[in-house]
Amino acid sequence: MNDETPAVPRLGEIGLTNFAPYLMNRIMGRYNASLREEMADLGLSTPKMRALAVLSVIEGPLIRELAIYTVVDPSTLSRSLDQLQADGLIRREADSADSRAVRVFITEAGRATFESLWPHMAKAQARMFRGIPEDERLAFTATLQKMLTNIRKHEI
Numbered sequence: 001m002n003d004e005t006p007a008v009p010r011l012g013e014i015g016l017t018n019f020a021p022y023l024m025n026r027i028m029g030r031y032n033a034s035l036r037e038e039m040a041d042l043g044l045s046t047p048k049m050r051a052l053a054v055l056s057v058i059e060g061p062l063i064r065e066l067a068i069y070t071v072v073d074p075s076t077l078s079r080s081l082d083q084l085q086a087d088g089l090i091r092r093e094a095d096s097a098d099s100r101a102v103r104v105f106i107t108e109a110g111r112a113t114f115e116s117l118w119p120h121m122a123k124a125q126a127r128m129f130r131g132i133p134e135d136e137r138l139a140f141t142a143t144l145q146k147m148l149t150n151i152r153k154h155e156i
């Protein structure tokens with residue numbers, strides 16, 4: 001290290017509870033765990049739930065876009081989509097502009113499945129924000145959006 005580079009504190013000096021990536025992982029781990037039983041009852045895994053959630057909001061994304069939105073490894077997403085399609089929860093169609101590209105759509109059965117899970121997802125989110133005033137929640141969400149912009153590799 002040269003004299004112009006400031007010393008970076010070590011993780012032991014910062015502490016896990018002051019390291020944002022650690023806190024975000026803990027929070028998302030607890031969030032996903034809190035939904036496991038409801039997802040299992042519907043035959044869903046976290047990647048399947050994420051796919052249905054995105055598809056309930058975004059109409060017909062390309063598979064590569066869906067992988068970005070869901071934050072799921074493409075091979076895991078592919079297997080999840082195979083299972084969702086076999087269960088009649090999604091359908092795939094060749095893109096009209098590029099027959100090699102595939103778009104994914106949620107079916108009515110998929111939408112109904114997601115809508116039955118949504119109240120549990122909303123309740124889990126509300127539990128995370130319990131005791132946090134609305135202005136802090138909005139500021140926190142805005143900060144997360146800025147952080148995502150800082151680190152993202154795609155326009156999505």
